[in-house]
Amino acid sequence: MACPMNYYLEQQLEKRFKLFRFWTVPDKSLFLASHKDSIQAVVGDASSGADAELIEALPKLEIVASFSVGIDKIDLAKCKEKGIRVTNTPDVLTDDVADLAIGLILAVLRKLCESDRYVRSGKWKKGDYVLTTKFTGKKVGILGLGRVGMAIAKRAEAFCCPISYHSRTEKPDIKYKYYPSVVELASHCDILVVSCPLTKETHHIINREIIDALGPKGVLINIGRGPHVDEPELVSALVERRLGGAGLDVFEHEPNVPEELFGLDNAVLVPHVGSDTVETCQAMADLVIGNLVAHFQKKPLLTPVV
Ligand code: 8YV
16 A cells, blocks of 8 residues: 555455555665565555556556546556556546535635634624625536536536536537637636646646636636646735635645645635545445455456556
8 A cells, every 4th residue: 555545445455465554664665675576566546656666666566556536646658568457446436526526616606614714713793794606607617527527517507507618529419518728618617627637738737828717706626636737826816816716625735735825715725535425435445445356366357447
């Protein structure tokens, strides 16, 4: 196990395999050198996977099973080259991540966190509270109309929001309006939700131009990956109110979050919890175990990527 993820997963792994908790190992190089002939599987997640260096250090590695749908922390090319299988946890987390995206939209527009602080601090007794912004009917733009993007669109439709999207190619049989570029999408929506995979092409896909296109009333929601966004640009746009607001589940250098954001009432910050419900984490863990068991029993993998 590359890093701590989930206690249930850890227990289940321990029951079936000889488990090493890599993050607890004081001397990583020494550990890798002494276990290079025995380690056959790596379990990673969104924060720590298997890079080229780790893969090269484990010549007996057969499979990398990720406790995440995103596989940007795994060197897929290296895995392909070496015939190492890769699995992830799609579908089981789609609802939770989409729910959180809607939660963040509501939290930003209706100032839920600030209102909560207002009540707790006793300010309610002392004065009026500012008005917030309506969500129903706002134009929602989705960057990346995959499983999660579709689930967000479906939910936003229930709020009577016109939906549009951008992805690498226009999807057939989709009723939502397609924009061939991110900047066009951003200029035609009130709320832009980032829900695409992190690749070389989507790194910093949200830059100054996109933020300016969203404008002072626009809201950015990121439930994808931190590096999708040029974070210093986002921070200065929020500080200078060139962007209306942001709801962020992910950050460029997790768990470090720019401190300039802490005092802002137009940003809602949560610690990468998109799929963190008891139900979904258990389903993800079961999928990780299911893939590993299938692999070592020489059965078809449940959710193969490579
Ligand atoms: C997971 C995620 O919670 O699935 C992903 O790609 O980013 C999250 O849903 C994460 O992998 C756990 O670290």
